[in-house]
Amino acid sequence: MVCPICGGNAEVSNSRKRRDGFSVWRRRRCRNCSNVFTTVEQIATESIIAFEAAEGGLKPLRRSDVYVSVFKALGGLRTASLTAEQLTLTCFDKILGERTAVLEQRTIEKHIFETLSAYQSLAGQRYLLNELGRTAV
Ligand SMILES: [Zn+2]
Numbered sequence: 001m002v003c004p005i006c007g008g009n010a011e012v013s014n015s016r017k018r019r020d021g022f023s024v025w026r027r028r029r030c031r032n033c034s035n036v037f038t039t040v041e042q043i044a045t046e047s048i049i050a051f052e053a054a055e056g057g058l059k060p061l062r063r064s065d066v067y068v069s070v071f072k073a074l075g076g077l078r079t080a081s082l083t084a085e086q087l088t089l090t091c092f093d094k095i096l097g098e099r100t101a102v103l104e105q106r107t108i109e110k111h112i113f114e115t116l117s118a119y120q121s122l123a124g125q126r127y128l129l130n131e132l133g134r135t136a137v
Pocket of ligand 1: 003004005006007008030031032033034035
C-alpha cells in the first residue's frame, strides 16, 4: 500500500482479524516518512449479497446504504459517524452470519433494527420510522 502522505511504500506493522473473521485491521508504517496509518479490509458485500427488494427484483446490498440508514437513526448524535461505522460493522456481522447470498429485505431490516435497538432503543424506533414508516416491529 502507498503512504497517503508522501506516496512512499508502507509496510504492515500489525494485523488483527476481527473476532468473526469478516474483516481485518492493519497498522501500516511508511518506509519513507514513518507515517503510521490504519487500513481495514472488509468484504465488498455488494459482490456477494443481494436482497429481494420490496418493489421486486434482486438488489446488491451496499455497506454505504446500511451506513446511511444507521447514521440517520442516530439522529444527530455528536459521535454519530464513528458510532454508525461500528454499528454498521455489527449489522454486517449478523447479515454475513446468515451465510446466504440472497436475503429477504425484512431479514436485513431486522438485523439493522436489532443492532440499533441494542445500542439505543430510540435509535431503533427512529430507524423504523425513517426507513419503514412505522413505529413498531
Ligand atoms: Zn510516507
